[in-house]
Amino acid sequence: GGSGQSPASEAARNEVLPMPAQIDTSNGLVIDGEKIADKQLLEEAKKDKVVLYSGSGKESEDLTIARFKAETGIDIELTRMPTNKLSERVLSEHGANQLGAGVVRVTDPLVAEQFAERGVYVPYKPPSYDELKKGDNVVFNDGQYLTAYYSAYAFGYNSAAVQGEDVPKKWADLLDPKWKGKLGVVHAGAGGTVTALAAFQLDAFGEDYVSKLGAQQPRIFDTTSVQLEALARGEITVATLGFNSTYGAEVAGAPLKLVVPEDGISGSFNLMGLTPAGEKSAAAKVFINWTMSQAGQKFAAAQGFVPARPGLEPTPTGEYQLPPADSEQFHLFTPEDAAQRSASTIQSWNQAFHFTG
Amino acid sequence: MQVTITNLSLAYGGFAAVKGLDLTIGDGESIVLLGQSGCGKTSTMRCIAGLEEPTGGRISIGDTVVFDHETGRSVPSFRRNVGMVFQSYAVWPHKTVVENVMFPLRMKKVRRTAAREKAMEVLTLVGLDHLAERGASQLSGGQMQRVALARSMAMEPSVLLLDEPLSNLDARLREDLRVELRHIQQERGLTSMYVTHDQQEALALADRIAIMQGGRITQLGTPEEVYASPASASIAKFMGVTNVFAVGEASGNEVHLADHALSLRTAVAAPDGAASVAVRPEDVVVRTEGSDGFAGTVEVCVYQGSSVRYQVALDGGPTVDAVCPAGPGALARGERASVEIAPESLLVLPDEVTDTPAQDEVAA
Amino acid sequence: MQVTITNLSLAYGGFAAVKGLDLTIGDGESIVLLGQSGCGKTSTMRCIAGLEEPTGGRISIGDTVVFDHETGRSVPSFRRNVGMVFQSYAVWPHKTVVENVMFPLRMKKVRRTAAREKAMEVLTLVGLDHLAERGASQLSGGQMQRVALARSMAMEPSVLLLDEPLSNLDARLREDLRVELRHIQQERGLTSMYVTHDQQEALALADRIAIMQGGRITQLGTPEEVYASPASASIAKFMGVTNVFAVGEASGNEVHLADHALSLRTAVAAPDGAASVAVRPEDVVVRTEGSDGFAGTVEVCVYQGSSVRYQVALDGGPTVDAVCPAGPGALARGERASVEIAPESLLVLPDEVTDTPAQDEVAA
Amino acid sequence: MTTVQTRPAAPQEAPLPAPSGRRRRRRPKGLGSLPLLFVVSFLILVPAGFVLLAAFSVDIPRPGSINFDLTLQHLAVFIEPGVLRATVNSLIIGVSATLLALLIGGFLAFATARTNIPMRGFVFLIGLMPLFLPSYVGALAWSQLGSPVAGLLNIGMRDLGIDFTVNIYSMFGVVLVMGMFYAPYAFLLMHSSMSLMNPDLEDAAGVHGGSTWQMLRSVTFPLAMPAILGSALLVFTHIFENFPVSQVLATPGQIDTLPTFIYRLMNASPSRGNEAAVMAVVLVIVVLLVTLGQRRILARRSYTTVSGKGLKARRISLGRWRWPLFAIALVYLLLAIVLPLAALILTAVRTSPYMQSFSDLAVPGAIDFGSFGRVLQSDLFLDSAGNSVIVAVVSAAAGTLLAFLVGYTVYRTKAKARGALEGVSMVPLAIPAIVLGMGLLWTWLVMPVPLYGTLAVLMIAFVAVQMPQGLRGIASSIQSTERDLEDNAVLHGARRSRAVLSITVPLMRVGIASTFLMLLMLSMRELTVPLFLYTSDTHILSITIFDQFENGGALQQAAAMSVIYCLIMFVLSYLPRRLGSGGMNP
Numbered sequence A: 001g002g003s004g005q006s007p008a009s010e011a012a013r014n015e016v017l018p019m020p021a022q023i024d025t026s027n028g029l030v031i032d033g034e035k036i037a038d039k040q041l042l043e044e045a046k047k048d049k050v051v052l053y054s055g056s057g058k059e060s061e062d063l064t065i066a067r068f069k070a071e072t073g074i075d076i077e078l079t080r081m082p083t084n085k086l087s088e089r090v091l092s093e094h095g096a097n098q099l100g101a102g103v104v105r106v107t108d109p110l111v112a113e114q115f116a117e118r119g120v121y122v123p124y125k126p127p128s129y130d131e132l133k134k135g136d137n138v139v140f141n142d143g144q145y146l147t148a149y150y151s152a153y154a155f156g157y158n159s160a161a162v163q164g165e166d167v168p169k170k171w172a173d174l175l176d177p178k179w180k181g182k183l184g185v186v187h188a189g190a191g192g193t194v195t196a197l198a199a200f201q202l203d204a205f206g207e208d209y210v211s212k213l214g215a216q217q218p219r220i221f222d223t224t225s226v227q228l229e230a231l232a233r234g235e236i237t238v239a240t241l242g243f244n245s246t247y248g249a250e251v252a253g254a255p256l257k258l259v260v261p262e263d264g265i266s267g268s269f270n271l272m273g274l275t276p277a278g279e280k281s282a283a284a285k286v287f288i289n290w291t292m293s294q295a296g297q298k299f300a301a302a303q304g305f306v307p308a309r310p311g312l313e314p315t316p317t318g319e320y321q322l323p324p325a326d327s328e329q330f331h332l333f334t335p336e337d338a339a340q341r342s343a344s345t346i347q348s349w350n351q352a353f354h355f356t357g
Numbered sequence B, C: 001m002q003v004t005i006t007n008l009s010l011a012y013g014g015f016a017a018v019k020g021l022d023l024t025i026g027d028g029e030s031i032v033l034l035g036q037s038g039c040g041k042t043s044t045m046r047c048i049a050g051l052e053e054p055t056g057g058r059i060s061i062g063d064t065v066v067f068d069h070e071t072g073r074s075v076p077s078f079r080r081n082v083g084m085v086f087q088s089y090a091v092w093p094h095k096t097v098v099e100n101v102m103f104p105l106r107m108k109k110v111r112r113t114a115a116r117e118k119a120m121e122v123l124t125l126v127g128l129d130h131l132a133e134r135g136a137s138q139l140s141g142g143q144m145q146r147v148a149l150a151r152s153m154a155m156e157p158s159v160l161l162l163d164e165p166l167s168n169l170d171a172r173l174r175e176d177l178r179v180e181l182r183h184i185q186q187e188r189g190l191t192s193m194y195v196t197h198d199q200q201e202a203l204a205l206a207d208r209i210a211i212m213q214g215g216r217i218t219q220l221g222t223p224e225e226v227y228a229s230p231a232s233a234s235i236a237k238f239m240g241v242t243n244v245f246a247v248g249e250a251s252g253n254e255v256h257l258a259d260h261a262l263s264l265r266t267a268v269a270a271p272d273g274a275a276s277v278a279v280r281p282e283d284v285v286v287r288t289e290g291s292d293g294f295a296g297t298v299e300v301c302v303y304q305g306s307s308v309r310y311q312v313a314l315d316g317g318p319t320v321d322a323v324c325p326a327g328p329g330a331l332a333r334g335e336r337a338s339v340e341i342a343p344e345s346l347l348v349l350p351d352e353v354t355d356t357p358a359q360d361e362v363a364a
Numbered sequence D: 001m002t003t004v005q006t007r008p009a010a011p012q013e014a015p016l017p018a019p020s021g022r023r024r025r026r027r028p029k030g031l032g033s034l035p036l037l038f039v040v041s042f043l044i045l046v047p048a049g050f051v052l053l054a055a056f057s058v059d060i061p062r063p064g065s066i067n068f069d070l071t072l073q074h075l076a077v078f079i080e081p082g083v084l085r086a087t088v089n090s091l092i093i094g095v096s097a098t099l100l101a102l103l104i105g106g107f108l109a110f111a112t113a114r115t116n117i118p119m120r121g122f123v124f125l126i127g128l129m130p131l132f133l134p135s136y137v138g139a140l141a142w143s144q145l146g147s148p149v150a151g152l153l154n155i156g157m158r159d160l161g162i163d164f165t166v167n168i169y170s171m172f173g174v175v176l177v178m179g180m181f182y183a184p185y186a187f188l189l190m191h192s193s194m195s196l197m198n199p200d201l202e203d204a205a206g207v208h209g210g211s212t213w214q215m216l217r218s219v220t221f222p223l224a225m226p227a228i229l230g231s232a233l234l235v236f237t238h239i240f241e242n243f244p245v246s247q248v249l250a251t252p253g254q255i256d257t258l259p260t261f262i263y264r265l266m267n268a269s270p271s272r273g274n275e276a277a278v279m280a281v282v283l284v285i286v287v288l289l290v291t292l293g294q295r296r297i298l299a300r301r302s303y304t305t306v307s308g309k310g311l312k313a314r315r316i317s318l319g320r321w322r323w324p325l326f327a328i329a330l331v332y333l334l335l336a337i338v339l340p341l342a343a344l345i346l347t348a349v350r351t352s353p354y355m356q357s358f359s360d361l362a363v364p365g366a367i368d369f370g371s372f373g374r375v376l377q378s379d380l381f382l383d384s385a386g387n388s389v390i391v392a393v394v395s396a397a398a399g400t401l402l403a404f405l406v407g408y409t410v411y412r413t414k415a416k417a418r419g420a421l422e423g424v425s426m427v428p429l430a431i432p433a434i435v436l437g438m439g440l441l442w443t444w445l446v447m448p449v450p451l452y453g454t455l456a457v458l459m460i461a462f463v464a465v466q467m468p469q470g471l472r473g474i475a476s477s478i479q480s481t482e483r484d485l486e487d488n489a490v491l492h493g494a495r496r497s498r499a500v501l502s503i504t505v506p507l508m509r510v511g512i513a514s515t516f517l518m519l520l521m522l523s524m525r526e527l528t529v530p531l532f533l534y535t536s537d538t539h540i541l542s543i544t545i546f547d548q549f550e551n552g553g554a555l556q557q558a559a560a561m562s563v564i565y566c567l568i569m570f571v572l573s574y575l576p577r578r579l580g581s582g583g584m585n586p
């Protein structure tokens, strides 16, 4: 398994973000002056490998693990599947004492909470723990699980079909009659990120905005990937989009451009934690350490995520610059929101878009 | 090997095809099963071969009980060493002719070359050696039937069941094979059961004939016995006696027909329960008018090679069938004739036999 | 409808099954095709029915050319209105008995109820009315054959081809159906072609008999003609004349056998090319020793109901088959006998006929 | 071979004396079917049992938290708004696409098995080929071809100045794509059944006045009824449950279907697995009823065509229809294979997915074949391809064997368990893969055997999931061959097992090869079930490709991979195709 010599490894080394200037392994692992692992942990980790279960996008995970390998020299193995299936598997494997993963990463706060309740996650404090604690919504249950980074959700357009003046800049621009029938959205019930978006739109612009958006007769999709594909081909010209995956597609050559609207973008969580198996795995610990290190967080930012660790210098994502997590522009759908408002949000969205299901 | 069948019953779904059949075939004996279409002959054979699960009764071959409904014992077919030529041939369409015939030999672990040689011998016997390598589907009907026969002959079973094995062959081939079969059967002391609708074949092959009616055996005896004294009017009819008349009243040596104002003289006094009189067409003598006997008119006259078949409508009586030697004095249709029936050739019979023949008649 | 077949050939792959066959069946005529197993009877029928594509020749039914190799014309079988009873029955297993029989009627657009009524009538005729609703695969062999027959009878075709339609039926049923078939055929003026291996059947049903050998017709004539004067020794053998002897030398009315020091007297002078003499077993008279004729010993004696079949080995001569009336004076095995053959019953024949019978013999 | 004891037609209602307990014990009959029933039940009923439990328990019964707090509240899912409309849509799609698939499959099967259509081997391949394309790939390819704005077909027509728009995002589009991509099931099943046809039976229809069409209608197709009903059942349930096509083609056209509905249930947060299980249980009941009905219909009649009176292979001459019919097959080839593959290849080589006109392709740098090379060099791809082939071959072989044993027991013996055996074997058909995948996951996690996380567990799961397909494939051929042929071998001294091997199996060669082929392709394509069971060591191709498509950004790569995937399937299908072609001759 693993990604071996996949094209991802090339991209991870240079294209996305240049490799850190200093990687010092003389006494443990120190990257750009930040200590990631002490000598003993590093030695053990080199003999070990990280087993990562993840519910986030395959391509970004491929890039991440390739970068991790390059920076730390530690082997890592990925099993990826959609969050709901992942959750089913993790809970079942855990229940049967057969959970193989050392680190599990999910995109849904409720799922993470459930993992924590069931003991899938065990408390672990990476070296940067004190830094992390300074931020809101980064450390949960005293380190039982962490926010690795946030996914940003905004909108984008097909750059071959839309140019110059026509390019939408603000959310309100989506209501322009010229987009009627040319918009794409993923329905709000399809997952945490899209529910978050719906909640953001309701909060920031009110129900009225959402019903007007619905009246634009957008094409409604079940999954982001199908929508992205339709956008790339020009089937639709403007769509609400996940930042990271769209950026990936853009880098891969799709005629897409993203917009970072000033009146706000929606954010959702990317959470991870160490499992009981990970407790015994040095490599798993190094992976968490690295992910939450400056180097790891920068790399995430360069991929199109919003870093969770507070107090970092802004890192651009190609030509775009996402707002930091603590800015006004960034609207998070917190776990409490998710628990309390998901159902009602989806319901209002469905009504506005005349969507059943 | 002696085959003993006791009180055998078989039902398909709700339909009883065999109903309490008793039969013993002596070691090395050849029994011919005669019976109407659909009376249960094939079914009986399939039971002996172990292809159907009887709903009652007991079958033993030699000293082994191969089926017993009471104890639930049932020996699988391949251990019974019973050969069978299927009425439907059951030639394997995906094998060549010689492969079909070799199969039973290969199952007996005969080496390939030896099996082939033996198979070719049997094929020569049935006149198919030149088609040995042909696919078994690319044959004419008669040729396929011969493959089926050859296959069972090659097997050398201890009991051989033949279900109309020659029905699609021409008369000469049939005669040759009939002789060949009888030869092999007698030489090897093969116990065999043979179904045929050809009386010639039955008479030539049978040590004894079993008459089957409605799922049971109603008469069992040597060919002469069965031919000379059928046990019932229906058996008589079946044995080719076309002149069977219902009896109204019988007094001494005189019987009155039920439907016609005619009485006939018999050699012996009519027994109680006598219901019919029968006379074989060969025993009816037809002469030109004026001789003794009943007067009548020739209605049908069919040339049959060495003989002529007449139907003569007796004046005020029934129509009588007669087979007379062909010769110069033949009568034409419409001619008047006189018909004579000798009292000794008249059979006085019950309509049906209800009980099976006594088992002490059975040869060892 | 008259059926005219000209120079018909058919090959399966490389194997020629029919080779330049010529035959005309007159309107309303019934032809019986007699021939050895595998000689091409079924193939010929299939060509007429349009089920095989002949490799040469021409077939017309009535005024229509249904097949012509020259012009490539070929009328599909369902337009030929030719009925056929298959040797393999070809009863549809997924239909009930009555559905099978109704099929041709339904194809003729007869209303369902009317078709059913008619089908039941035909089923009654063949004695299967009580099984009308049974699945056609749940029948005995003979019952299936009757379904096949009923199906073709219900169709009322203009030409009816019957491929051993009665081979699996018991003698009585066969006789009844034979009579019935003849009746229908004559009444409706049905042109028909009938394959059978049963001589009785052939004689009873045929207006003319066609003898088929190796893919062509070698003799064509009324039953009496064919029986009385077979065109060749092989035909004679086929017609049940078991006593056929090769001729060594012929001088005037005397022929010398090739393999035996025996000469026989004939009624007419032996023609050129005469190769065999034949005598029917019925024409051989066997008496106790001392009478006129050749002396010999009875080797086999088989009781055949109304007759006895002997094989008598003539002293220093061949073994002769004889069929004599059964009676009190029968001879036992091993007894000495004297055998007499009348000169008029001796047939002097070529071994084979190579050319087909002249077509002017053909009835219109 | 288990020691299956065979007896023909059961005299069940016969006036038997009530069998005493002792007697029954002495009977060897049907004993062989018990281990078989055990194996099949174990493979299928345990996972299904979990699904059943999930349907009626308060919590999802996963390992570690299995309890029996039962409730009926999940049934409320049926009154949720939208269920009715989704169900009606699914039914409409299911019925019409099934008819289309049967029509296509039946036509091609008949043409290749029974007529002299030109290039029969090639036409056979045409019938088979859509199997090489997983339905989600086919749907995606068709969305690229036929989407109203940017579909390649529409672009092409615009280029040519034709004013006509194909809209694949419609009921028609969904039915067309589903019908086309499920036709191979019908094709394979009917092909094996029709190549066992006895031409005498057809000829009899001809001489008795039936035209070719009437012959087909009243003899040929009715005799293939076990295959037709069997494939109808398979195709219908598959279409009814198919998610990817609905997702790609129906959702954009705002057509709701039951599978997308179930998908949303599963995808909701928190996941509503119990409710999905309830729907699955209802589907199971429906499918079992349909299976029972089918059994009833078929039981009353006989469909044996291969008999011991010979089998003369004869092909119907199509005459002047030869080439027109061939052209119809080509149209299908074009729609189901050529166009989608062309679209995929175009996607794989095009540097930009956006295209206004075909002239865009002439721009330098617009085309780059590099993606194929990159795919072929990727370890991940090579590993998963290797795993996929191993898993597919083993599970197809095991699945065929098991299906044969079950089919034989059900249709040739009087074993008491045969009704149960058939019913159990059909269960996986009814449970949507996503739910069944969960059941399998739970099962193999709690099993005290260290199989979880190995390729073996994938194989076992595939065997279980594909049991219905295997059984239907085998059943129709078994029903075509006369049992006398096998019995005869037994009479001639062969053990039953030997008779089966040397008579029944060769006679059913075409059917067995088709079944194997079908299972092989299905295993190569299977996606949802392995998603629950694969690990990073046991990556398989279908998942790798699905991941690529899910990525959105990697479309070019995904397309290249799909094309290579099709090629692998094509190569893999060679052997069974060889075995399956040809007739009944020795």
Ligand SMILES: Nc1ncnc2c1ncn2[C@@H]1O[C@H](COP(=O)(O)OP(=O)(O)OP(=O)(O)O)[C@@H](O)[C@H]1O
Residues within 6 Å of the ligand: B137, B138, B139, B140, B141, B142, B143, B168, C012, C013, C015, C016, C017, C035, C036, C037, C038, C039, C040, C041, C042, C043, C044, C087, D312
């Ligand atoms: N499909 C075939 N392929 C090759 N040869 C065949 C095929 N079918 C029949 N034959 C051969 O053609 C010849 C004629 O066959 P046909 O069935 O016409 O014979 P038949 O006269 O009907 O014989 P029977 O009385 O045995 O039914 C036979 O020698 C047979 O072996």
Ligand SMILES: Nc1ncnc2c1ncn2[C@@H]1O[C@H](COP(=O)(O)OP(=O)(O)OP(=O)(O)O)[C@@H](O)[C@H]1O
Residues within 6 Å of the ligand: B012, B013, B015, B016, B017, B035, B036, B037, B038, B039, B040, B041, B042, B043, B044, B087, C137, C138, C139, C140, C141, C142, C143, C168, D009
């Ligand atoms: N599968 C079946 N289901 C129901 N009834 C059947 C089945 N097979 C045969 N029968 C019936 O059982 C009876 C006996 O059939 P069997 O085949 O033994 O007759 P048979 O004496 O061999 O007749 P034939 O001389 O016509 O071959 C017949 O009346 C037949 O209709």
Ligand SMILES: [Mg+2]
Residues within 6 Å of the ligand: B041, B042, B043, B087, B163, C140, C141, C142
């Ligand atoms: Mg029978």
Ligand SMILES: [Mg+2]
Residues within 6 Å of the ligand: B140, B141, B142, C041, C042, C043, C087, C163
């Ligand atoms: Mg024939």
